[in-house]
Amino acid sequence: MEELNQIYNSVLIGKAPETKDLVQKAVSGGLSVGSIISTMNSAMEEVGQRFSRNEIFLPEMMVAARAMKFGMEILEPRIVGEAKDTKGKVLIGTIKGDLHDIGKNLVAMMFRSAGFEVIDIGVDVTKERFLESIQAETPQLCAISALLTTVLANLAETIAFLKASEVGEKCKIIIGGAAVDAGFAERVGADGYSDDAGAAVQMAKSLVQSGISQI
Ligand code: B12
Structure with missing residues (x-):
């Protein structure tokens, strides 16, 4: 799916505002919150692996984390919603x-x-x-x-x-x-x-x- 690929790459290279826009577009276009989160998780997994292989360093890991956080800002209200009762x-x-x-x-x-x-x-x-x-x-x-x-x-x-x-x-x-x-x-x-x-x-x-x- 093209939108998910774009989100993956945007998190991977740490483009925070772009990730936010892409996530916004993806949810407006009807993609599920779960699929977007697992795409961003996979990107972070890859970031971790590249860090382990010394292909990227702390600054790159930090910008990727920031990009995922920007994406999560769009998703949070959709995840949390209005809780009706207390579990x-x-x-x-x-x-x-x-x-x-x-x-x-x-x-x-x-x-x-x-x-x-x-x-x-x-x-x-x-x-x-x-x-x-x-x-x-x-x-x-x-x-x-x-x-x-x-x-x-x-x-x-x-x-x-x-x-x-x-x-x-x-x-x-x-x-x-x-x-x-x-x-x-x-x-x-x-x-x-x-x-x-x-x-x-x-x-x-x-x-x-x-x-x-x-x-
Ligand atoms: C982003 C990141 C960072 C960011 C963190 C930003 C932030 N605000 O969180 C920054 C750049 C700051 C960072 C710093 C460091 N990091 Co770092 N980081 C990562 C990375 C790439 C992704 C983590 C992430 O957010 N994943 C996405 C989230 C959604 O996944 P998650 O955290 O795993 O959570 C899921 C589950 O695990 C579970 N879960 C999580 N918590 C809990 C709690 C409960 C109760 C339950 C039930 C479930 C649960 O549910 C979540 C959703 O499904 C990982 C790689 C990886 N594979 O984890 C490395 C990684 C964790 N970091 C690593 C390292 C080495 C460091 C540094 C020491 C680097 C350095 N030289 O300074 C520092 C440590 C700083 C510190 N004192 O904490 C190593 C750890 C290796 C090890 N064996 O200990 C990893 C594994 C990268 C690697 N492969 O080498 N890091």
Whole structure:
């Protein structure tokens, strides 16, 4: 599909205003939000691979991220819409040492669109801040994003810290992001893992329905 190819290339080379225009045209022309997001995700995947092969460097990765964010600005109101009822409350953040937030923001949008109340506490979040925020906000779920392998120790430590705390029994922890997988999630005692924002919402719904009480 020509429009999707154009969006892919525009994100890949980091043309932010052009990406915004192309995404606007694509949605006006009836293309699905899901197909546009997965196209932009594929472009970011390719950006990551080129970065690993030293074909591009940090500035190129930054402009590509900015382009995807511009595209997401058009999609956000279409994803989030008007939630009619509350399915539960989710607190979300990216783990300490990690500044990646595109995936976290996408997961937050999907939760909002499914009727969850979302408290986004940002990036580079310490275990103490996770705990304080959970105590203050009393969510049923805490969602943690991690894209760098260098932050996996922080993530494991944070999960152990929260599980050993007074919120441990009451607030379930789900994790995701390029640095983690289901095996890691199980080893560190997370209650759930997903590699995809849509599937994360389904998992969250079943965790909430399985009778987790609010703190
Ligand atoms: C964009 C990007 C950046 C941008 C981030 C901009 C931003 N505001 O987020 C910038 C340029 C700043 C950046 C910086 C760096 N980056 Co970077 N970055 C990427 C890149 C290309 C894309 C990430 C992205 O946004 N993808 C699109 C989103 C939608 O996908 P996603 O985040 O994976 O999220 C989806 C799922 O994972 C899941 N998900 C995500 N979070 C959660 C949470 C929960 C609870 C759940 C259930 C699901 C879930 O749902 C999302 C939607 O489906 C990746 C490559 C990659 N393949 O991931 C590298 C990558 C993550 N970066 C990498 C590196 C090395 C760095 C730097 C260290 C580079 C440097 N030398 O400085 C710095 C680190 C800065 C820091 N301290 O965080 C490496 C990490 C390698 C590793 N093994 O650790 C990668 C993998 C690139 C590579 N192949 O080498 N980066």
